Structure formats: C-alpha cells, structure tokens
Amino acid sequence: MLMIDVFRREVLTKITAAIGLSSLGAGRAVAQEVNEYNVGTASPAAEQAASDVANEVSQVLNWDGDEKTITGVYSQEAIDNLDNRPDVRYTEINGTYQAISETRPWGIDRVDADVAHSNDETGGDDTDGEGGAHVSIIDSGVDYGHGDLTTNYIDGKDFVNDDGDAMDDNGHGTHVAGTGDAEDNDQGVIGVCTAAHLHAAKVLNSDGYGSWSNIAAGIKWTADQGHDVGNLSLGGTSGSRTVRDACQYAYDNGVLLVAAAGNEGPSPNSVLYPAVYEEVIAVSATDRSDDIARFSSTGPEIELAAPGVNVLSTTLGGGTGEKSGTSMASPHVAGAGGQLMDNGYTNREARTKLRDTAEDIGLSSTEQGHGLVNVAAALSDDSNSSPTVDSLSLTEVETDNDDAEFDVGWQVSDSDGDLDSVDLTLTDDTDGETEDTASIDVSDDSASDTTRLVASGDDGSSNSYTAELIVTDTNGASSSDTATETESEDTTDASAPTIDSFSVSTRTTGVWFRAESDWAVSDDDGDLDAVTTELLDSDQNVLDSTSSNVSGSNASGSHEVRTRNSDSDVVRLTVTDAAGNHTSDTRDV
Known part of the structure; x- marks a missing residue:
C-alpha cells in the first residue's frame, strides 16, 4: 500500500481559488496570474513534468500504481501544456467543500x-x-x-x-x-x-x-x-x-x-x-x-x-x-x-x-x-443470511457498430451456500429506459462472471448507463448493487483510418516466394498507430506478416512478406489508429 507524501512550504505567490479571481491595481505591470491546481498524473514522466513547471508544490498524493495527484501553484500556460500530455489524467483548480x-x-x-x-x-x-x-x-x-x-x-x-x-x-x-x-x-x-x-x-x-x-x-x-x-x-x-x-x-x-x-x-x-x-x-x-x-x-x-x-x-x-x-x-x-x-x-x-x-x-x-x-x-443474527454482492463493475466495450456495449463484471457469495440467481439490468440514465437484461442461474456459496449488456441503437451522445445486479438465494433473500459508466463519444466512423494507396509486386528467389506491398495511409483524427502487411494462403491462414509503427495524420512505406509455401493467395494490408479503429484491404497474388 503506498503511503502519502505531503510537502508543505509557505506559498509566497498569491493564490486565487475556485471562489473567484484576484485583481491587481490598474496601471501596473503584473506577472501572469497563477492559481492552485490539482494535477492528476499517470506516469513518472508526467509527475516530473508537473513538478518542474509548478511555481510551488504543496502536496503529492500517491494512489495505486503510477497514478498521483500533485497540488501546486501553476500559470495558465503551464496548465495548458500539461493538459496536452496523454499521461496527465486531469487538471482542476483546487476548489473547496x-x-x-x-x-x-x-x-x-x-x-x-x-x-x-x-x-x-x-x-x-x-x-x-x-x-x-x-x-x-x-x-x-x-x-x-x-x-x-x-x-x-x-x-x-x-x-x-x-x-x-x-x-x-x-x-x-x-x-x-x-x-x-x-x-x-x-x-x-x-x-x-x-x-x-x-x-x-x-x-x-x-x-x-x-x-x-x-x-x-x-x-x-x-x-x-x-x-x-x-x-x-x-x-x-x-x-x-x-x-x-x-x-x-x-x-x-x-x-x-x-x-x-x-x-x-x-x-x-x-x-x-x-x-x-x-x-x-x-x-x-x-x-x-x-x-x-x-x-x-x-x-x-x-x-x-x-x-x-x-x-x-x-x-x-x-x-x-x-x-x-x-x-x-x-x-x-x-x-x-x-x-x-x-x-x-x-x-x-x-x-x-x-x-x-x-x-x-x-x-x-x-x-x-x-x-x-x-x-x-x-x-441481528438471521438464520438465513442474505447473499452478498462482493464486486460489480461496468466497462464500456469498443465496437464497430452503433450500439453501446458494456461488460458487467460481477462476483457474489452467500455464507449459507444457497445461491440461486443473478439478475442484471442495464438502464439509460438519461430517460430511465431499460436497455437490456440478463438472468444467470448460480449455486453453492460463490459465483462470478462477466456478462455483456447492450444498449441497441445508441446515438453515441455520451449517455450515462447504470447496471443493477440483484442476487437471490433459494430462500428468497436478496441483495443488490449498482455500477454506473458514461459512454465514450461515438467517433468510430469519423475516426477510422484510410488506405489511400496499396499495391503489391511479387517475385521468386530460390525457394522463397516474396511479395512487396507499397502503401500510403491517413487518418483525419491524426492518431495513426500501426500498419500491417500479411501474406495469406487460400484458407486465409497467415503465412507471414510484418508491421510498422506510424503516427500523425499521414504515413507511407513498404513491407516484404515471404513464404516457402507456393499456395500463397492474398496480401492483406491493415491500418489501425490509437483508438483501435482499423481498415483493411487485400490484393490477389
């Protein structure tokens, strides 16, 4: 278990908190205004960056793993730069309760x-x-x-x-x-x-x-x-x-x-x-x-x-x-x-x-x-204790269709050993409508699984969904719990990368059959990730493959794949972006 590291030093710079901004007298040259912020980091590099650009660090909270929250005095420019880092989870002005x-x-x-x-x-x-x-x-x-x-x-x-x-x-x-x-x-x-x-x-x-x-x-x-x-x-x-x-x-x-x-x-x-x-x-x-x-x-x-x-x-x-x-x-x-x-x-x-x-x-x-x-x-010491929901999680599943799909991870138990059923309901929090249900038979003193629930035809508007689990034993005693998840904005169609050009040339040298692919790819979101060329046989088995890491909005290159098998049939090119969206194309050989 990580322990808390707290550093307290006198902050000499005037801090304006969430209750309002301070003002300085007119007609004077003033330094860039600073505020006290909380910066949530996800890597040692982000932690170092957040510490380096702070005017003053007053507190560091260590969560599990590499995740930390650093409280300090920052300029707006420093916060803007930190917001652009993918390993900074959040920045927020340090408000009050x-x-x-x-x-x-x-x-x-x-x-x-x-x-x-x-x-x-x-x-x-x-x-x-x-x-x-x-x-x-x-x-x-x-x-x-x-x-x-x-x-x-x-x-x-x-x-x-x-x-x-x-x-x-x-x-x-x-x-x-x-x-x-x-x-x-x-x-x-x-x-x-x-x-x-x-x-x-x-x-x-x-x-x-x-x-x-x-x-x-x-x-x-x-x-x-x-x-x-x-x-x-x-x-x-x-x-x-x-x-x-x-x-x-x-x-x-x-x-x-x-x-x-x-x-x-x-x-x-x-x-x-x-x-x-x-x-x-x-x-x-x-x-x-x-x-x-x-x-x-x-x-x-x-x-x-x-x-x-x-x-x-x-x-x-x-x-x-x-x-x-x-x-x-x-x-x-x-x-x-x-x-x-x-x-x-x-x-x-x-x-x-x-x-x-x-x-x-x-x-x-x-x-x-x-x-x-x-x-x-x-x-009270009931002779028939109620079953228990030990854990419940709701995780969005990235798919290529228009539905909002979630994996519901659950674990239940009962000290009496008479578990009977688990009932799941997925509800759209926006309109209160039930989107999907599932009922699972369970038994003995514990059970766990992951169940897929689907909100069909979701419009991708970042709706919030709640999964409710009710576990019941054979005597009718029950317990329940809920988990909530907000759907990510659906940008699958818009963010899918594009294959702009793809050509294949072949040659045979000795016992090797070789195919060379020349390609150019692009992505409107600018988050290209990888390009892979595969050589397939007539049964679509992969005989050979090679990949290149790419980034940005455009990339081009060439790959060679080869095999001793003369049954080569198809060369397939696949481009993937950082969000997991992909596009493929094939050429016969």
Missing part, C-alpha cells in the same frame, strides 16, 4: 442503536488498539478533550495546518463525532457506537471550508491508517477528480465511506459531491415524523436515510447542543457501519447489510434510498 450543517438525539432511539447497546454492541472495547472498529471523522477536527469523546479518541492529523493536532476550532466535526461515537458514561449524550476507536482527519478550517486536495489527503490517510469507516459530513456542487481518486482508493482498500447528501432542498438531483460518487453511501435527513427533512437533498444517489433534524450531540468545550442537517444524519450511518465492521464485516458486506436491513418509511427511493438505517436489524 464546506461543512454541511447549519440549521440547529432522538435519532439514537429512532435507528434502534439503543437496542444494539442493550445487546452489548458498542462498536469496540475500551482498550486502545485491540479490537473494535476504527471510525474516522473527516471534518473540522474533534474536541478530543470533551468528556463524551476523550476515552474513545485515539489520534488525528491536521491537514489544514499540517500537524498532528486535530483539535476542532469550528465545532462541526465535534458534533458529528458525538452522534457517531459518544461514550456511554452517564453524562452528555450517547452515540450510535459507544466504544469504537475515534480518529480525526482535520480537513476543514475554522470557517468550515476545506480544499479538495486536503479533503482527498484526509480520505487517503484514513485508508492508509487502516480505519474501517470514514464519515464525510461535507460537500459541494462541483465534482473533483482528486476527491474521486481518494474515494476510489479508500473504498478499494476496505474503508466504508459515508457522506451527507447535502442541504439543497427536495429538488431532484440535488445530491452534493462527494456523496454522488458510487464508492460513497449518500445519506438523506429525516425528521421525527419520518418525513424527509425540508432542507435535505434528494436524488437517485440516495442510499440510506437517517435522523437529521434537531439532533443533540457534543459541542466545543464539553457541552451539548442541537443541530440540523444531513451532516447530522450521516454519522448515524457511519456509526452503524462501525458496529457491523466490529462484528467482522468488510466494507462492502457492511454496505449491503445496511441496505438490506433498512426500514421502509414510505418515502420515495430518491428521498430514502433503501430506507431508514436500522442498527439493531443490521446486527
């Missing part, structure tokens, strides 16, 4: 956490480092001197000031931490977990704002420390590739990520980032009447609902107070996840269990997702 809260915990009873406590389910024990779940509050820090939090608090890291002191100077993270993991000590409040190991990644400043790079660093730290759950009661309206990289990294490394859906009101598709990302559980907020909170964001990304109105929890300085928001709902789910992972569940298994045991409170799926989180039900 903010704490989701600010409208002012009956919730513990409502999600049946008290029932779990009565069954001695606490999320951990009282011995630091030995057993128990590890819950990371990725927020404004935690008041670790608070009487309800100090026993459970283990450590933290401050990514705002770059030190190991994650003391909260805003109050938001402390309130979130109390709902997730306040100790049962006959004072103050009680959390969903009461003895889980509590950690703090301080990524929001005293005003409740945090840069994308610092938030990503906090998420990555949570994963690299081996924590079980990461709570993200923060967000914004813009997506960040840097934060998405961090969420993917953490989820792949076993972290259950839970995020507040946002306080944008009940308008459709109002869920904020990073809750939008498929690696993250998006949580909406409900009130005491089990209605959707008037401020809660809603949309198809909502996975679970939890109490979020007038939630009583810990505050700075050792007190308690009420707050409202999806920020307050999210730690109910994070605490429930910690309870499950303390019982041996993986992050994916815990996610499935939370969905399968959620309580349907009569709201729409865009408001409640799978339902209101129920801690006691999630922890």
